[in-house]
Amino acid sequence: MSRLAAWVLGAWLAMVPAASEASQARYALLVGAHKGNADEPRLYFAGRDAERLREVLVTLGDFPQENVAVLTDPSADRLRTALARMNARIREEVAHDRSSVLLVFYSGHADAESLHLGGTLLPWEELRNLTSGSSAAARLLVVDACRSGQATRVKGTKLAAPFALPPDVESHGLPEGFAILSSSAAGESAQESDTLQGSFFTHHLVAALRGVADTSADGLVSLAEAYQYAADRTVASTVATMGGVQHPTYLYELKGRSELVLTRPGRNQGLAAVRLEDAGQYYFRQGGRDGPMVLEAGISREARTARLVPGTYFVQHRLPDRLREARVVAEEGKPLALSHVSWSVVELDQLVRKGGGGRSVWTLSGWGGGAASLLEGYPFVPAGAVQVSLDTEALTLDAQVELARVGFTEERFERRLTSAAVRAGARKVFDVGRFSLSGGVRVGATYVDQRFFGRTAPRNWQVVPQLDTLLRADLHLPRGFFVGGEVGVRASRVRVLPASEREVVRTPVAPMFSVGTGLRW
Template identity: 75%
Template sequence: MPRARLRVAGGGRALSLGARGLAAAGMLLALLAATPSHAGESRYALLIGAHRGNADEPVLRYAGSDTERLRDVLVSLGDFLPENVLVLADPNADRVRTALARMNARIREEVAHDRSSVLLVFYSGHADAESLHLGGTLLPWEELRNLTSGSAAAARLLVVDACRSGQATRVKGTRLAAPFALPPDVETRGMPEGFAILSSSSAGENAQESDALQGSFFTHHLVAALRGMADHGGDGLVSLAEAYQYAADRTVASTVATMGGVQHPTYLYDLKGRSELVLTRPGRVRGLASVRLAEPGQYFFRKERREGPVVLEANISREARTARLMPGRYFVQRRLPDRLYEAPVQAGGEQSVDLSAAPWSVVELDQLVRKGGGPSTSYALSVWGGGGSGVLEGFPFTPAASVQLSLDTAALTLDAQVELARSVLVSEGLERQLTATALRAGARKVFDLGAFSLSGGVRLGATYFDQRFSGRLAPPRWQLSPHLDTLVRADVRPTRGFFLGVEAGLRASYVRVSSEQAPSARTPVTPVFALGAGMRW
């Protein structure tokens, strides 16, 4: 769980909050956070996205996307007028200084006319413990902090999503400097009243961006929080406390398995004497589609199609939530530990959509593994019956039964099989009994087509033949015959976890032949087929 620093105005010392104290901190933050928005309040935002830092740092891909998404949600849900929101794409340090100084001048004019105001400054890009890295120029952290906290706005919020590294391909081989962290001087110098800072990571950690999300983890979850996912009280409002708590929890969960390591977002603030700072009002804005998420699971909303970018991620455990989205077509995925639900959803303006009634299709665990999502493996145990043309001379058909254990991975499905076959042939008063025991292992490539799966592959094995005679005295015969199978297979899933299958193929065997002349060998190629049923887990 995230660790946070909480400073209460009035000279009290900072309190360090662990997992148990974080919920209490959120409640206290809700009681202390800044002035509520009202008709006479002006809201300003400066959003900075910097893809390029210093020359030795990897180029970030989604800093600009972070700022655009945050701008959209602030304008549509947060009472920020479009003309009061400035997005700076890849600026240098001087441009940031100038833009923030001009915004502060506008805010001073508001104050002169007795109008309250809120200032939000957001940065997505590279940084270290001393400064922000802006295309080869440096903006000292102390300067940005002073420009923000010194504003005449009644409430000032600084959000820093400072990435020193990207996903795996942008971490590998990169020499990392000291990552951004909230400076320790705040402990001794104190926080200006009405000022709050949110950071995407704590000291010693690296903020990260995700190719799957097409944005940074922290900003992605912060935007989801502002769209209604953090509305714990169900009043249609998202406060600073609710937004931070949701974004922090989801960032920790999303970065547990990443190469960059777990991120623990942090905050510092002093908002004494004010009621709750409402950042967005998703439940009170007209023109947006309401999507209710009632069933537990992890939800991904993708724009228009399965391969589209993720525009919203939400984790539902017990409490149902309502997300507010722009009208349009979405492809929604609901992840559970052992399967994935998928459905196209059309969200119209001011339309209420209950996902419980969506036309869900189910992707089972093995299919989910092959899609590269969720667990890395799944297993199946199945029983098969069938047979094939006899390998030994005189046996036209050999019925067989087998048990098969399969391991599904993202690349291939691996099979291990034990088979028992038995055949009896009577000819000219002589009864010949043939018992064949086989062990095989192989691999298949599986292609999923909804409830059906088609696969093809090979298996390598060996069969132990034991042939005995009745009706005359003759010694038993045995031999070990290696063989190679090539096969195709089709599976269908009538119910969850259960499947029926059919497979057919050709078997090339190596068989020794005894005769009155010199022993010889042959390599018969015979057809085989089988029907089976099994369970996956």
């Protein structure tokens, strides 16, 4: 969605009078429907979506608790009745000259014609008319219509057309003061995530309302700011999901110049203020590492302040090349600046081994060292190697090319030994802070060329199979660099021709060591 479109949306609010926000009556009907039609799988987090939205509207959005109704798994008739009763209360507000706002939210199954409510259907047109026909000066309908399939739920044995804003809305227009937000575009399915324990769109919408979307830094989150942030983050979060990228959409009736303020996170209302100053992706889990995720915030340039319930949180800050982790305590009335927190750092390859990298991590490194000679009569053989590695959650895979040369002269007789090796192997890595300790094996073959100078002697060459067992330690440095050391033993299968002129095969086992440095990306 273009930034211009978001600016235009920010100007929406057709009939909001100039009355103060304090005199504005705010109502919300929030619906979480886990059960759809008989052939649709049960959703896990629709009710949680509604509860999360309720909490942020009550604490930060000036929605009185008695004006917010949450319906879990209602029938179509129950939803109709609840919305009709709320509209009746709004008419009483209008009769007393009070401005009002109505927000209707739905998370559940739907298709292009209706909402699916536990085997009953509520036609889209009816829901739209019940919402837009309210006496409230501003009416906002938010539809997060989910299908459900694994960590990202996009299931369904019968793929009817996903929910989309119907074309007659665009052709006939909307009533003044009415806006619609949809979590996906036509032809797309909204998705919910096991990791987030909620739908992508609602998860990011709630984060926006907590203050992360306050781009103007005025302590207020407008409809335009909340939608722009939720839309951008939903697209980014669903690029690599099984259901495909999800593009939130909107329709509105543009009148007047006022902006609809949804929440006021700048006010202290019994919550803790958490300052997010450094760019990157932040994840807050309540209580500890395995607790529920309560906030995900993407920060690009400008710092943001998010409002959370006071308590203990496990915070992760994802950067392009590493992850930072910390346990923090957020207290009411005490601003918490994460830039002053003592972080522990998890490098990107360590993150992949923990199962949270989301992509492959490659390493290019150079090594210098040596091993005992394969043939008798030669001293220690220095060698240099180039290695490429791939980190996975289970193992680190290595591929290596090594060159070595040694020679000496004795009584004007020079002997020279040159070798070139290709090896591949795997290591199991254990991360301890900034160190990575690993053990593994490599198999390969070495081309050995033995030549003599100053005396008539035949050139000898052969290909030697080899097996390495090794231990390695790496120290992580900034920007993906590292230094490391490696020790081990190498077993070789060598053919030798002793004085008896009869070839024999030997399997020498020799120590080896090397040190190196490299870069991960």
